[in-house]
Amino acid sequence: MRFRIYRYNPETDTEPRMEDVVLDIEPAGRMLLDALIAIKAQDETLSLRRSCKEGVCGSDAVNVNGKNCLACITPLSELKEPIEVRPLPGLPVVRDLVVDMEPFYRQYKSVKPWLVNREPEPEIERLQSPGERAQLDGLYECILCACCTTACPSWWWNPERFVGPAGLLQAWRFIADSRDEALAERLDNLEDPYRLYRCHGIMNCVAVCPKGLNPTAAIGKIREMLVKRRI
Amino acid sequence: MKLLGASGAGTGLWLVQRFTAVVLAVGTPLVLGLTAFHAGYAAWRALFVAPWAKALWLAYLAALLAHAWVGLNHVILDYVHPYGGKLLGHALAAAGLTGCFFWVAFILWGVS
Numbered sequence: 472m473r474f475r476i477y478r479y480n481p482e483t484d485t486e487p488r489m490e491d492v493v494l495d496i497e498p499a500g501r502m503l504l505d506a507l508i509a510i511k512a513q514d515e516t517l518s519l520r521r522s523c524k525e526g527v528c529g530s531d532a533v534n535v536n537g538k539n540c541l542a543c544i545t546p547l548s549e550l551k552e553p554i555e556v557r558p559l560p561g562l563p564v565v566r567d568l569v570v571d572m573e574p575f576y577r578q579y580k581s582v583k584p585w586l587v588n589r590e591p592e593p594e595i596e597r598l599q600s601p602g603e604r605a606q607l608d609g610l611y612e613c614i615l616c617a618c619c620t621t622a623c624p625s626w627w628w629n630p631e632r633f634v635g636p637a638g639l640l641q642a643w644r645f646i647a648d649s650r651d652e653a654l655a656e657r658l659d660n661l662e663d664p665y666r667l668y669r670c671h672g673i674m675n676c677v678a679v680c681p682k683g684l685n686p687t688a689a690i691g692k693i694r695e696m697l698v699k700r701r702i
Numbered sequence: 703m704k705l706l707g708a709s710g711a712g713t714g715l716w717l718v719q720r721f722t723a724v725v726l727a728v729g730t731p732l733v734l735g736l737t738a739f740h741a742g743y744a745a746w747r748a749l750f751v752a753p754w755a756k757a758l759w760l761a762y763l764a765a766l767l768a769h770a771w772v773g774l775n776h777v778i779l780d781y782v783h784p785y786g787g788k789l790l791g792h793a794l795a796a797a798g799l800t801g802c803f804f805w806v807a808f809i810l811w812g813v814s
Contacts, residue, residue, distance in 0.1 A: 577705065578705075581705050625780065628780050628781065629779075629780070631705070632705075632706065659708060659710065660707075660708050661708060662708050662709075662710050662711065662712055662713060663707075663708035663709045663710070663711065663712050664709065664711060664712040664715065664775075664779055665709075665779065666708050666712075667712060668712040668713075668715070668716060669779070669780065671776070694713075694716065697712075697713045698713060698716070698717065700713075701713045701714070701717070702717070
């Protein structure tokens with residue numbers, strides 16, 4: 472199979488280049504990550520992140536033929552050759568397919584992705600009804616792979632100020648949590664032309680999410696709450 | 703770079719955009735229909751001469767310009783990054799749209 476791999480080593484290269492690679496691999500039943508690992512076995516200078524190999528850790532997110540995905544759950548047989556593999560767009564490249572995730576994590580952290588509850592800690596756990604727990608479905612599954620945020624043009628234009636789809640999905644996850652008591656503060660934190668309202672409903676985030684989540688819908692629900700609070 | 707935090711604004715502009723969108727969705731077919739089926743000077747004049755007609759035209763225009771303001775604001779916030787450029791962009795947009803409003807109001811009040 473034919474591949475075109477993005478290569479860039481800031482210590483030795485003045486600019487990035489695309490490297491053509493031909494790999495003898497049977498695509499049936501194999502994922503893109505299998506091919507990348509085989510390519511790395513041929514050329515150990517290729518840098519990439521991977522860990523669980525089953526779409527749970529989210530560390531091997533890359534841009535393949537123009538679309539962000541997790542290499543470990545992307546079947547080779549579904550990809551058109553030459554398979555062009557690039558690092559996630561919109562983030563600084565550390566080396567080859569490895570990007571600096573710091574701008575992504577900084578926005579994620581800004582939504583305070585933890586439970587705020589000022590009640591005394593219960594002996595065992597804070598209980599929820601099955602209905603309250605169901606509110607978190609489609610939200611808690613996010614693995615923070617950054618596929619959605621780095622596919623979002625609004626994030627490319629304003630990464631320092633727009634929270635991005637992953638961060639906003641997580642913001643809604645805690646707003647929707649019946650055990651959380653910081654609703655007003657969370658809404659205050661997002662009431663901003665940049666932090667929330669840069670979302671134009673382009674929906675690249677929905678198209679690329681490897682877990683099938685819908686950040687655009689979550690953003691809509693936050694907006695609905697802000698509107699209810701306002702009128 | 704440190705995060706700047708939220709400014710406490712945004713929902714108002716979003717509401718203006720949605721409200722004016724509804725006005726334009728209802729008003730634009732009416733405007734197109736009225737102007738298309740009123741050929742000739744006398745028929746056109748009849749569309750603008752009554753004071754209530756002038757008020758309705760101005761209300762429609764205000765909705766159109768407010769919608770345009772939100773759209774231009776989006777373009778400026780998305781693409782213009784230096785603060786000076788943003789201020790200039792907002793000032794030019796505000797001046798242009800306000801100018802359009804008064805220009806049309808002047809023309810409308812000239813119809814008698």
